[in-house]
Amino acid sequence: MGAFHAQGDSHQPRFPGGARRPPGKRRARGDLHRAGAPAGDRGKRLLGPGHQGAARHAVCVRRHRSRAGRLPVRRRYRREPGVSRRPRTARGGGGRGGERRGPGPRPAIVGLEPDRGPLRAGSEVLVQVVKESLPNKGARITCYLSLPGRYMVLMPSVNHLGVSRKISDSAERDRLRRMVSRLRRPGEGFIVRTAGEDRPGEEIERDVRYLQGVWDEIRRKRETARPPMLLHEELDVSRRVLRDLFGPEYQRVLIDHGEGFRRCRDFVAQFQPELARRVRLFAEEDLLFEEFGVEAELEKALRNRVCLRSGGHLVIHQTEALVAIDVNTGKFVGKRRLEETVLQTNLEAAREIVRQIRLRDLGGIIVVDFIDMEEKASKRELTRTLQEELGRDRAKTRLLQISDFGLVEITRQRRKRSLERTLCQSCPYCSGTGRIRSAATVSLEVEREIEKRAARLDGRRLVVRVHPDVAAVLEEERETLLAPLGRHTDVALEILSDASLHREQFDIAAR
Incomplete structure (x- = not known):
């Protein structure tokens, strides 16, 4: 996470002729804008050239590294031609460091006194990058901050106490609520993550105090910050994985870099001291990735064809609009009737598809073309298998029923570029099309x-x-x-x- 501080000048956009607002026209409330988006695209309520002066400075708490060119803010601005007057609600919040929507009033400016009134040109605002920029799409920011920890998510500006829906035991949910309610300060909000289930009180308290300390440090830096300025940044990927995934069920964590090993060991000692000894330095002659076959798996993850054990295969294609996945039986014919053969292939494909989605970090709209099945019972079993596999995914997903054409639509939360877009670039010979004239x-x-x-x-x-x-x-x-x-x-x-x-x-x- 990172933070920028922003302070606008006194310039306010005017209409032709110098008028500040056409007669009879009401103010329109600004929204969550995308940094780096085309300034002329007013229909999407983007930050236009007339608003640059008022949005020149901002404080941003960043979750992902972003290269967005401009810093958009949530602010009141005067309506211009092509800009809708309908107010829209910014998104932000909690969950697993993710976004949430909820009823009730929200503070006008995070980190500022509540009696300051609405945000105006020249105001300073603390914002957080919740989604990094993608090709042809700027980063998404919000004023409603969330700081994730091992067991908790702190929301400094939302007076709310919640527990992950995946913790189903009512007694455990009540225990966690009582515990956190005693620890939180006035005005603070917390969400207990799934990892907090059945954890002892001292571990929950340690996580709460850590997050409160991070927020206090951000506030201290902001007192002397000159916008725009980065105030806080999310942990690097190694410590983020240890925070979110490492637990007693893991026997060891191997790190082949001395400095990274010491940094990760100290981090685990802070959160889970009883597991610090399981973080070890890999000092063998062979490379760590080669020793455990990571390089080979990365190579497979960059191919568009994935073989199934039954003899079938998947074909995965990423496009600008969606991800298309095709399931083929290949040489698998089975020993039973056709419907059972097709169902067996589809079930195996469903498990592998979810694995590939997570491995390749695919997001957005995903359309899967399964092999056609006639019986409704087979379709229900396939849907149930997909739901079970997607339920293990930490990203938010949504699954629709199988269509009459055998297509399944899945939406998955996308926060950053996919593995392919991160490790690869467009082919300079074919300009990324994958084809040239014969x-x-x-x-x-x-x-x-x-x-x-x-x-x-x-x-x-x-x-x-x-x-x-x-x-x-x-x-x-x-x-x-x-x-x-x-x-x-x-x-x-x-x-x-x-x-x-x-x-x-x-x-x-x-x-």
Whole structure:
């Protein structure tokens, strides 16, 4: 998490003619804007050029590292043409460091005195990045902060006490509520995470005091901060994994970097001192990732084809709009009737699909094309399996029923780029499309270009420079290439192979 401090100047956007607001027009309340989004896109209530002065400074508590260009704030601004007057509600909050919506009033400005009134141009505001920027989409920020710990999530500005829905035992929920209510300070909000179930009181108290200390440190820094400024940043990935996942069920944690080992061991000693000895330094000659096959798994996770043990396979494609997953039986035919064979393949595919979704960190809309099944009982069993597997995912997911076409729609919370988008870049040869024109297609383009130039040919030699693959096709069709030259019977045709050219590039010159 990180924080920026922002203070706007006195400039306020005006309408043509210098008017501050057209007669009879009411103010429109600003919303949660996206940093770095196109300024002209007013229809989506983005931060436009006229608002830059008032949003020049902000304090931001950042959850993910972001390179957003501008800092948007939730503020009141005067309505301009193309901007809707309908107020919208900002999103923010708790859960597992995630977003939540809830009824009831919210403070106008986080970290400021409640009698300050609504946010105006020139005000300072503390904001948190809750979703990092994606291609063609800016980062999402909120004024409603949440600081996640091992067992708790602190919400400094929301007077609320909640318990994770996954803790179903009513007695345990009451115990946790009573415990946290004694520890929290006036005005603070807490949500008990699933990991807090059955934890002793001293561990819960230690986590609460830690989060309160983090918030106190943020407030101290803010007193002397000059906006924009980073006040706090979320833990690095290694300590974040230890905080959220490491527990007594794990035998050891191996780290192959001395400094990282000491940092992680001290971190575990702070939260779970009884487990600190399980954090060990990996000092073998072999590389850690190779020793445990991580490199091989990463390589598989970057492929679009995933093989199933039954002989079937999955095909996974990421697009701008959604993620498409296709299930194929492959060579698997089974020993029973067709419906049972298809169901067995689909069930295996469902478990592997959820595993791949988590492994590749896929988010947004995910559409799965399962093999068609006729019986309703088979469809219900497939849906039940998907629900069970998705229930183990820490990200928020939603599953729709199987459609008549055998399609299943899944939505999954996306907070950052997928594994593929993080580790890979678009292919410079095909510009990310995955396809280039064939050599035969390019050779036809060369033939048409020769026909176009034949009428004004004034040289004695026609030189065609192409990629080697295209040159091989042209050599086979030399007679076809000479036909457009017509009366220029004395013109020599020379085909040059140039490996430095792109497959789709060619050059024709008369000399």
